[in-house]
Amino acid sequence: MNLTHSKLGFGINRSRAGIIVVVALLAILFIIGIAVSDRFGTSRNLLNIYEQSTGLALVSLGQTLAVLTGGIDLSVGSVISLVSMLTSGLISGDQSMVIPVVIGVLALGLAIGAINGGVIIVMGVHPLIVTLGTGAIIQGIALLYGLGPIGKVPKGFDYFAYGRLPGGISFGATFTMLLFLLSAFLLARTKAGRYIYATGDDPHAATLMGLPTTRIIMLVYMLTGFCSALTGVYLVSRFGVGQPYTGANYTLASITPVVVGGTMLAGGRGGVIGTLLGVYLVSLLNNLLNFLGVSTHLQLVAQGLVIIAAVSVYVEKRRIA
Amino acid sequence: MAVAKAEDGLNRSAARKSFGMGEIVKRYGIYLFLVLAILVTTAISPAFVSGSNITNMLMQLAPLAVVVIGQTFVILVRGLDLSVASVMATAAVIATSFSGQDGAALTVLFASIAMGAATGLANGLLVTKRNVSPFLATLATMIVLQGFRFAATQGAPSGNVPPIFRLLGSGKFYGVPYNLMVMLVMAAIFAVLLHKAAFGRRVFITGGNPVTARLVGISADRVIIACYMICGGLAALAGLLLSGFVGVVDNFVGRGFELDSIVAAVMGGVALSGGRGTIPGALAGAAILVVLSNAVVMIGMPVQLQIIVKGVVIIVAASLYVRTAR
Numbered sequence: 001m002n003l004t005h006s007k008l009g010f011g012i013n014r015s016r017a018g019i020i021v022v023v024a025l026l027a028i029l030f031i032i033g034i035a036v037s038d039r040f041g042t043s044r045n046l047l048n049i050y051e052q053s054t055g056l057a058l059v060s061l062g063q064t065l066a067v068l069t070g071g072i073d074l075s076v077g078s079v080i081s082l083v084s085m086l087t088s089g090l091i092s093g094d095q096s097m098v099i100p101v102v103i104g105v106l107a108l109g110l111a112i113g114a115i116n117g118g119v120i121i122v123m124g125v126h127p128l129i130v131t132l133g134t135g136a137i138i139q140g141i142a143l144l145y146g147l148g149p150i151g152k153v154p155k156g157f158d159y160f161a162y163g164r165l166p167g168g169i170s171f172g173a174t175f176t177m178l179l180f181l182l183s184a185f186l187l188a189r190t191k192a193g194r195y196i197y198a199t200g201d202d203p204h205a206a207t208l209m210g211l212p213t214t215r216i217i218m219l220v221y222m223l224t225g226f227c228s229a230l231t232g233v234y235l236v237s238r239f240g241v242g243q244p245y246t247g248a249n250y251t252l253a254s255i256t257p258v259v260v261g262g263t264m265l266a267g268g269r270g271g272v273i274g275t276l277l278g279v280y281l282v283s284l285l286n287n288l289l290n291f292l293g294v295s296t297h298l299q300l301v302a303q304g305l306v307i308i309a310a311v312s313v314y315v316e317k318r319r320i321a
Numbered sequence: 322m323a324v325a326k327a328e329d330g331l332n333r334s335a336a337r338k339s340f341g342m343g344e345i346v347k348r349y350g351i352y353l354f355l356v357l358a359i360l361v362t363t364a365i366s367p368a369f370v371s372g373s374n375i376t377n378m379l380m381q382l383a384p385l386a387v388v389v390i391g392q393t394f395v396i397l398v399r400g401l402d403l404s405v406a407s408v409m410a411t412a413a414v415i416a417t418s419f420s421g422q423d424g425a426a427l428t429v430l431f432a433s434i435a436m437g438a439a440t441g442l443a444n445g446l447l448v449t450k451r452n453v454s455p456f457l458a459t460l461a462t463m464i465v466l467q468g469f470r471f472a473a474t475q476g477a478p479s480g481n482v483p484p485i486f487r488l489l490g491s492g493k494f495y496g497v498p499y500n501l502m503v504m505l506v507m508a509a510i511f512a513v514l515l516h517k518a519a520f521g522r523r524v525f526i527t528g529g530n531p532v533t534a535r536l537v538g539i540s541a542d543r544v545i546i547a548c549y550m551i552c553g554g555l556a557a558l559a560g561l562l563l564s565g566f567v568g569v570v571d572n573f574v575g576r577g578f579e580l581d582s583i584v585a586a587v588m589g590g591v592a593l594s595g596g597r598g599t600i601p602g603a604l605a606g607a608a609i610l611v612v613l614s615n616a617v618v619m620i621g622m623p624v625q626l627q628i629i630v631k632g633v634v635i636i637v638a639a640s641l642y643v644r645t646a647r
């Protein structure tokens with residue numbers, strides 16, 4: 001019995017709680033939106049919200065996995081920036097370079113993740129500090145590669161960001177949603193997925209039970225690196241060029257949907273579907289505030305308050321740094 | 322007999338502990354590293370120890386060190402404060418919001434510190450009463466403060482910092498920067514509070530083991546809230562010093578200080594797991610950050626290497642402490 005839980009009375013501490021809370025918030029915002037403006041509920045606007053969620057969704061998917069193991073990855077923003085620079089810089093407008101470069105940068109994302117995971121395991125340092133350090137190093141490398149926007153990509157590269165499926169549905173957002181569904185399936189149905197939860201719930205117990213915790217941590221950070229790299233490629237597709245600080249805001253932004261979606265920073269609880277809904281919530285909230293004519297400045301306040309509201313409802317099973 | 326043997330073993334392991342390499346690295350490693358960094362840089366570039374460069378580094382150190390003192394209190398109680406940079410920028414904006422004359426200086430000072438302490442109170446309440454992780458609680462207050470600041474300034478702060486803050490932030494008294502003096506006074510006050518006063522012992526007990534703290538009758542929640550308020554207040558003060566140093570106020574005065582202050586404290590031996598660390602150690606950590614950033618430029622390496630060196634040092638320093646703690 002969780003003492004804190006019963007004492008506080010209204011704390012929610014069940015695995016599905018995140019999804020329930022986010023769905024409720026989404027519904028409330030949606031109703032407000034329809035009441036406020038006729039154009040809010042149009043399919044055009046909703047498809048727009050859907051499309052704009054892609055970048056945040058991609059990076060948050062990886063972040064969720066790191067957080068599920070009780071860790072965190074603060075290098076995602078730098079990886080996004082470096083990958084975006086390399087993608088447009090190396091392709092440099094050459095159609096034939098697109099496939100090798102994209103494969104190369106995705107492999108780089110995996111490799112950076114392997115370094116993060118390796119340092120966390122071998123050095124025994126908290127992931128927060130390790131990824132803060134590697135994040136600084138990677139940002140420095142991105143700046144050494146170029147101090148401003150660099151390279152260009154051929155026509156058609158923007159399909160990832162702006163491509164449409166039949167019915168005007170965004171290709172990138174749908175691809176991302178399928179990636180989330182696949183991840184949710186793998187987390188629930190594979191051994192590795194269950195081990196991720198076990199490692200996050202109690203790493204010591206998981207090791208004693210003979211679970212391959214070091215390999216799980218390695219795997220998780222590699223996947224986080226991969227998702228960040230994919231986000232970098234997406235941003236090049238969207239903006240047409242790589243920039244040295246293009247990912248900077250994503251580091252902390254990627255945490256919001258994760259925690260709003262009910263994944264506990266202490267690890268072991270939550271899931272990717274909650275995160276996806278958390279991303280839609282952020283996207284919907286920004287769109288709604290635009291309709292309400294709220295200045296972009298106060299939109300920040302609203303986002304901060306949503307984080308506070310959401311995390312105050314959940315009860316963390318224990319505090320972490 | 323067996324007892325004597327066991328005691329002997331205990332004594333010996335204690336003796337080994339206090340004189341072993343691990344213990345030396347743990348206690349004095351940071352100072353040795355600071356001296357080493359200074360010596361190596363001087364050997365490569367003698368201009369590093371010129372009077373003007375030293376003054377320059379000390380003036381850069383002062384605002385960071387003030388933040389680091391506060392960050393140390395928070396980390397000691399197993400916390401983390403990401404809102405310090407936002408508090409600094411907000412204090413800087415407050416500094417320009419009044420007449421810009423010295424008459425407004427006291428108002429600015431009190432308003433800023435009150436704002437910082439209030440932010441700390443919000444952080445502390447979220448962490449203790451709602452059990453929100455410090456990372457998230459302070460991330461949220463950081464964003465909220467940033468939004469309010471943007472809304473209040475419409476994105477572009479204007480107005481003047483009262484001249485007395487310009488003097489405190491960038492002036493010198495017989496070659497000694499005023500901001501360094503402010504920093505030293507703060508360091509002395511808070512080092513005494515932490516290492517000599519009853520409050521400090523409560524901080525260490527709370528951070529070392531909150532359950533023990535409760536058992537010996539310490540209100541852990543109150544100690545934790547106090548630490549966040551100290552951190553917020555000091556961050557506000559640092560924001561005023563920095564605005565006086567830079568001279569121009571924008572919405573991002575203090576950007577990067579949240580991470581730098583955490584890094585400096587961790588390098589200085591303040592354990593993220595709480596309950597271990599000292600103010601002098603944390604200040605040495607801050608000094609190393611400033612020395613290394615300066616050294617990169619003095620040695621003639623590309624400026625981008627500053628951030629890479631910083632990253633390497635964080636990881637190496639943190640892993641050294643993990644090793645010696647085992």
